[in-house]
Amino acid sequence: xxxxxAVLAALLALIFLSxxxxxxxxxxxxxxxYDWRDRVISNLLSPRDNPxxxxxxxxxxxxxxxxxxxxxxxxxxxxxxASPRAARASATALIGGIIAxxxxxxxxxxHVHDVLGVRRLHEFIARSAAGFxxxxxxxxxxxxxxxxxxxxxxxxxxxxxxxxxxxxLAGIFFSESLLLLTRLKxxxxxxxxxxxxxxxxxxxAFWEWSxxxxxxxxxxxxxxxxxxxxIQIHHDFRxx
Numbered sequence: 359x360x361x362x363x364a365v366l367a368a369l370l371a372l373i374f375l376s377x378x379x380x381x382x383x384x385x386x387x388x389x390x391x392y393d394w395r396d397r398v399i400s401n402l403l404s405p406r407d408n409p410x411x412x413x414x415x416x417x418x419x420x421x422x423x424x425x426x427x428x429x430x431x432x433x434x435x436x437x438x439x440a441s442p443r444a445a446r447a448s449a450t451a452l453i454g455g456i457i458a459x460x461x462x463x464x465x466x467x468x469h470v471h472d473v474l475g476v477r478r479l480h481e482f483i484a485r486s487a488a489g490f491x492x493x494x495x496x497x498x499x500x501x502x503x504x505x506x507x508x509x510x511x512x513x514x515x516x517x518x519x520x521x522x523x524x525x526x527l528a529g530i531f532f533s534e535s536l537l538l539l540t541r542l543k544x545x546x547x548x549x550x551x552x553x554x555x556x557x558x559x560x561x562x563a564f565w566e567w568s569x570x571x572x573x574x575x576x577x578x579x580x581x582x583x584x585x586x587x588x589i590q591i592h593h594d595f596r597x598x
Contacts, residue, residue: 366432366581373422374574380418384411398563399570400480404467412466420463423456429577430456433498436584440505448497455490458483488569495523495576515583522572522579529565 384402385392387410392401401407402415430452437445462483499519505511 363581366428369425369428370574370578370581373425373577376418376425377422377570377574380415384408384415384418387411394567395564396561398566400467400484403463403480406467416463416466420460423459423463426456426577427453429580430494433580436580437498437501437505437511439510440501440508444497444501444504448494448501451490451494451497455487455492455494458487458490462487491573492523492527495519495573496527498576498580499523511585512583515579518579518583519576522575526565526569526572529568530562533562533565 381399381402385394388402388408389410399415403412403419405412408415430449433452434445434449437448462480465480465483467478467480499516502511502516502519506513506516
């Protein structure tokens with residue numbers, strides 16, 4: 359029942375509203391100006407930065423993460439015809455990322471006190487969630503490539519997934535590499551910051567928001583660009 363495309367399409371609408379809707383509403387009520395290009399999502403979840411409404415995006419993100427759980431099973435069901443092991447690995451990584459994302463919503467950002475003896479625990483969990491989701495998406499891209507080569511999956515699915523997965527990852531890698539370079543080579547810090555000061559590509563927040571949108575597009579492609587369930591069952595029957 360949960361893996362029917364009509365149900366998954368309805369869940370997509372709920373995910374969009376619960377995630378981007380609550381974040382957008384919280385950003386409008388954010389003290390001062392909230393610019394998504396240079397402010398990370400965690401600012402909206404921070405009791406210090408957003409004392410009046412930090413609970414709203416936390417609840418919205420947690421709800422959207424719960425609604426994402428059926429997609430892990432759906433992807434495993436649709437990708438196992440191309441590579442059973444990779445499909446299982448992709449689903450497992452996605453579930454790990456979703457669980458970590460839910461945990462990040464309840465471990466709010468702390469700027470002074472450690473949480474469970476760990477400094478910046480929220481950031482650690484949030485980055486773990488992003489890492490697991492990225493692994494799941496990359497593995498799904500590999501399955502889509504194998505499925506495309508075997509004429510089991512559409513070419514559009516592979517290219518769409520590759521685009522929305524690799525571009526944000528490349529941007530985050532580029533941004534973090536430049537930041538690391540400025541720390542290792544302080545003499546280069548000023549020229550790099552001067553050159554990229556007015557560019558959104560310098561800010562991690564831009565790539566964080568882009569990554570969130572990429573995950574949503576990834577799920578949309580999974581629903582609308584995978585074969586109907588009947589074709590999957592027929593193929594499995596022929597293999598047996």
